[in-house]
Amino acid sequence: MxxxxxxxxxxxxxxxxxxxxxxxxxxxxxxxxxxxxxxxxxxxxxxxxxxxxxxxxxxxxxxxxxxxxxxxxxxxxxxxxxxxxxxxxxxxxxxxxxxLAYLPSSAPQASLRIATFNVWVGNKDLEGVLDFIKQSGADIVVLQEVDARLEAQLVPALLTIYPSVTSCARRNCGLVLLSKTPSLKAGYSDRTRHEPPLIWATFSSARGKAFTVTGLHLAYPFQPDWQVSQARFLGERFRNVTGTQILVGDFNLTPFSWKLNRLIAETELRRHATFGATWPSHKFAPLVLLDNLLATPDVKSAAASYGRSGYGSDHRPMIFDVAFD
Structure with missing residues (x-):
C-alpha cells in the first residue's frame, strides 16, 4: 500500500x-x-x-x-x-x-560581368580589396564609399586591368566606375537629400548594343525620409529613360523593402538578387542583402554570387553575370 x-x-x-x-x-x-x-x-x-x-x-x-x-x-x-x-x-x-514577381529572365551564359563593392571609407585592408577586384574577372567594377585616400591607393593599382576610369571620389559622391573597355560617354552627380550620388557610363557590347551602367549609393536605412526622396528621384529618372539600363551598387534596401519594390514597380526594372546577404560582414554573419543590381527586362541573369566577408569592409562584394537579348 x-x-x-x-x-x-x-x-x-x-x-x-x-x-x-x-x-x-x-x-x-x-x-x-x-x-x-x-x-x-x-x-x-x-x-x-x-x-x-x-x-x-x-x-x-x-x-x-x-x-x-x-x-x-x-x-x-x-x-x-x-x-x-x-x-x-x-x-x-x-x-x-x-x-519574386520582379525577377529577370535567365540566360545560360553571360556576356558581361559586373562587380559591386562598398569598400567602406575607413577600409585598411586595401590589398584585400585589390585582390578581390583583380580575381573577380569583372568587365566593369562599381565601388562605393571611396574617398580621395582610397582612390589614390586603389585606382592606380588597377589601371593595367581597368584603363577606363570614371570617378567622383573627391566630391560629395564617393563613387568609382572602372571598366576594361572605354566608355562612349560618362558622368556623375553629387549626393543631395533628394538625390543619391550617381556615376554612369555608356558602353557598346560585343554585338554593338549600347547599354548604360549606373552606380549608386542610397541613403542609410536610418535616414528613411532621404531614402523615400532618393528612391522617388530614381523612379522619375528611370521610368521614362530609353535603352538598356543597369543600376548597381549599395541600395541600402533589401528585396523585401517597400521602397525598393515600389521603385521596381514604377520603372519595370528587374532585380538580379533576392536571397542572400551582404551586410554586416565585419563583425557578424551577414543578415540582409543591401547590395543589388536592377536592370531593364532585356538584361538577362546568368548568375549572382557573393564575395567572402572581410576585405576590410562591412559589406560583402557581389558579382553579377548578365547577358543581353
Whole structure:
C-alpha cells in the first residue's frame, strides 16, 4: 500500500512538472508569436511610416523565427498555438515571395560581368580589396564609399586591368566606375537629400548594343525620409529613360523593402538578387542583402554570387553575370 501511495505521489509530481514545463513553453511561444505578429503588422505600415521599412529588411529572419515557433509548438503538442503561428508564418511567406514577381529572365551564359563593392571609407585592408577586384574577372567594377585616400591607393593599382576610369571620389559622391573597355560617354552627380550620388557610363557590347551602367549609393536605412526622396528621384529618372539600363551598387534596401519594390514597380526594372546577404560582414554573419543590381527586362541573369566577408569592409562584394537579348 505504501509503495502504491508513493508511486501515485511521484506520478502526480511528474505530471505537475510536465504541465509546468508545457505552460512555460506556451508562454514563450505566445510572447514570440505576439512579437512577430506586431513586427509583421508594423512592416505593412511602411508606406505610411517609412521608418518602419527597417522591419521589412529582416523578412527572412522573421520567417525563419516563425517557422521555429511552429516546430516547437507542434512537437510540444500545444495545438492551440499551431494554427495562429501557422497563419503568421503564412503571411510572412507571402510577403517573402512577393519580390519574386520582379525577377529577370535567365540566360545560360553571360556576356558581361559586373562587380559591386562598398569598400567602406575607413577600409585598411586595401590589398584585400585589390585582390578581390583583380580575381573577380569583372568587365566593369562599381565601388562605393571611396574617398580621395582610397582612390589614390586603389585606382592606380588597377589601371593595367581597368584603363577606363570614371570617378567622383573627391566630391560629395564617393563613387568609382572602372571598366576594361572605354566608355562612349560618362558622368556623375553629387549626393543631395533628394538625390543619391550617381556615376554612369555608356558602353557598346560585343554585338554593338549600347547599354548604360549606373552606380549608386542610397541613403542609410536610418535616414528613411532621404531614402523615400532618393528612391522617388530614381523612379522619375528611370521610368521614362530609353535603352538598356543597369543600376548597381549599395541600395541600402533589401528585396523585401517597400521602397525598393515600389521603385521596381514604377520603372519595370528587374532585380538580379533576392536571397542572400551582404551586410554586416565585419563583425557578424551577414543578415540582409543591401547590395543589388536592377536592370531593364532585356538584361538577362546568368548568375549572382557573393564575395567572402572581410576585405576590410562591412559589406560583402557581389558579382553579377548578365547577358543581353
Amino acid at each position: 505504501e509503495a502504491e501511495i508513493s508511486a501515485s505521489v511521484a506520478d502526480r509530481s511528474d505530471s505537475r512538472v510536465r504541465n509546468s514545463g508545457k505552460l512555460a513553453i506556451a508562454a514563450i511561444l505566445i510572447l514570440g508569436a505576439l512579437i512577430i505578429f506586431a513586427a509583421t503588422a508594423l512592416g505593412l505600415a511602411a508606406p505610411f511610416y517609412p521608418y518602419l521599412d527597417i522591419i521589412n529588411h529582416f523578412r527572412l529572419p522573421i520567417l525563419l523565427s516563425t517557422g521555429g515557433l511552429f516546430i516547437v509548438a507542434w512537437f510540444a503538442r500545444i495545438r492551440s498555438l499551431t494554427v495562429p503561428v501557422a497563419i503568421i508564418a503564412g503571411i510572412n511567406m507571402v510577403l517573402a515571395a512577393a519580390p
